[in-house]
Amino acid sequence: MNKSPAMISNRVSARAVVQRLTLAAVLAVLTGCASVKMPAAAPSAANAEKLRATKLLPAQLGTFKLAAGKPADMDTTLGGLRGSSVSPANGSFAVQLRDEIAAELTAAGLLDAKSRIVIEGQLTDSMVDAGMSTGKGRLAAKIQIKRDGQALFDKEVVAEATWESSFVGAIALPAAINQYGALYKTLVGKLFDDADFKRALTAQ
């Protein structure tokens, strides 16, 4: 029996659909798409210890926002996760950083809404790459500290991480998401370690 062009065409088309569906299903299993919201900020033992080691004056937190000239989506979305996504707890990665600093200062009894010292920040970088063999993450912010409007500290603080990744999404993605979240603690820890930061929060 001769097959009509329409039959052949339908079969090829159906085969292509089945192939694509199979590929999509296999990729879904291999990558395991996920959408993760970052947990609310909480103090860490390591950073609390850093604050306790120095007698600092209480401070209040001002505005934390995306730095000028940066793409708007840097503050709300995160690429490099093979189709999965991470969103900040309060809709903004800059605010996530603010909340992290607030949590640490609160735990140390150093957050005072009436303080003359104000800490402000601008998010300058936020990225993660769940690479096939090596993962990379970077978080950076320009932090300013002012007392009565006078600048005491103005510096960009950067936290970076690289780690062994995997071609398997089920392994690579949780690791990348975890490493990205940890960058906030690292950045805050670096800020607390900075001699100029300590000086700014001890200056009378």
Add this chain to the structure above:
Amino acid sequence: MFALKHWARRAALGLFLTATAMLGGCASAYLDGATKEIPAAQYKKPASPAPVQVLFDFQTKGVANAQATALLRDRVLAQVKASGLFSDAGTSAVPNGAVLSITINNVPMSDDAFSKGFVTGLTFGLAGSQVSDGYICSATYRSSNDAAPLTKQARHAIHTTMGAAATPGNAIKMQDHKEAAFQMTSAVVSNLLNDLSQDANFK
């Protein structure tokens, strides 16, 4: 039509094989039996318990794990509160400056969990495999800002079997991995609190 069915069958088989390989058969969680939970009744209670600030961190290979920390923090805090070693326990700073910092670090005891699971999956579970996760729990307590720290450490493990692997020796089967994590945390923290309470310098 036949060719289409043939393709569909091949596609389904391919998907099944891949999914089976990835999932590695059914995974069962076992709590290691070496570290036992110590009831609070056995702790040596101080004569005058003081309030304490509790800070808890969960780490994966030494890297802060915010999701796991959020999952376990309230349980750890509740356990410290119920210990009877402190008059109160919370996350805020306390007037006397006392702080109890507890960190659990998840260190894989075998780092090739994926390849083991893959083999188990490819053999439909006939070649079973086991991976183990170690947990190093550290506690540092300071009774005041200027006090010398008291440091304690305890260890635990959770074993995961896939396919037809033998049941791990000296281990208790858990309902799932979440339950295993809860019980592991409760047991290591109880050991830390007990060690702390027995320390002559703990007041």
